[in-house]
Amino acid sequence: QKEVEQNSGPLSVPEGAIVSLNCTYSNSAFQYFMWYRQYSRKGPELLMYTYSSGNKEDGRFTAQLNKASQYVSLLIRDSQPSDSATYLCAVQYFDSWGKLQFGAGTQVVVTP
Amino acid sequence: DAGVIQSPRHEVTEMGQEVTLRCKPISGHDYLFWYRQTMMRGLELLIYFNNNVPIDDSGMPEDRFSAKMPNASFSTLKIQPSEPRDSAVYFCASSPDGSQVPQHFGDGTRLSIL
Numbered sequence: 001q002k003e004v005e006q007n008s009g010p011l012s013v014p015e016g017a018i019v020s021l022n023c024t025y026s027n028s029a030f031q032y033f034m035w036y037r038q039y040s041r042k043g044p045e046l047l048m049y050t051y052s053s054g055n056k057e058d059g060r061f062t063a064q065l066n067k068a069s070q071y072v073s074l075l076i077r078d079s080q081p082s083d084s085a086t087y088l089c090a091v092q093y094f095d096s097w098g099k100l101q102f103g104a105g106t107q108v109v110v111t112p
Numbered sequence: 113d114a115g116v117i118q119s120p121r122h123e124v125t126e127m128g129q130e131v132t133l134r135c136k137p138i139s140g141h142d143y144l145f146w147y148r149q150t151m152m153r154g155l156e157l158l159i160y161f162n163n164n165v166p167i168d169d170s171g172m173p174e175d176r177f178s179a180k181m182p183n184a185s186f187s188t189l190k191i192q193p194s195e196p197r198d199s200a201v202y203f204c205a206s207s208p209d210g211s212q213v214p215q216h217f218g219d220g221t222r223l224s225i226l
Binding site for chain 1: 116154155156157160168203205215216217218219220222
């Protein structure tokens with residue numbers, strides 16, 4: 001079993017819809033949780049990161065962390081065609097800074 | 113500001129040849145990371161450096177892989193001899209010293225070993 005699991009998709013939604021992405025992890029020692037966005041033939045770019053249970057908002061993006069249930073989710077409101085990309089969940093141990101564990105990524109397609 | 117710069121962007125070579133990938137981190141970033149991305153295994157950390165010193169190379173798949181960082185503005189990842197299963201996209205990333213904000217990635221080198 002992988003330590004970080006994501007649905008591979010693709011997830012296709014119409015423009016303006018809410019996109020909900022989920023990531024589960026198996027090791028409670030993980031402390032930092034990140035969402036990266038990766039466009040085709042580009043490197044991942046950091047969208048958001050969090051370390052405390054609850055919601056964290058940044059514009060149209062909300063990261064939700066539930067440590068008790070060991071999952072982190074990403075919501076994208078009012079989705080745009082420019083949001084079409086692969087979204088990668090990443091987790092990190094508190095005492096192993098720099099050693100990120102990535103999920104396989106979920107491909108999102110937003111259709112106009 | 114210039115981001116992480118990787119070269120070449122694409123490399124196609126025959127099995128058995130030596131391959132050298134290059135990376136220039138963001139100026140002032142003291143941490144440098146090498147990743148490999150494949151469809152089967154996703155994004156995997158190979159090795160990372162702090163202040164030019166390798167800290168953890170446990171992700172390096174085998175002795176055919178080596179990485180160096182001779183100075184703060186340059187790193188190489190070398191594969192010798194290369195094999196078809198090394199075909200992947202290799203990313204370099206950098207991060208500021210002491211920062212918990214994760215890494216800034218380059219656009220990768222797409223490597224194909226025939």
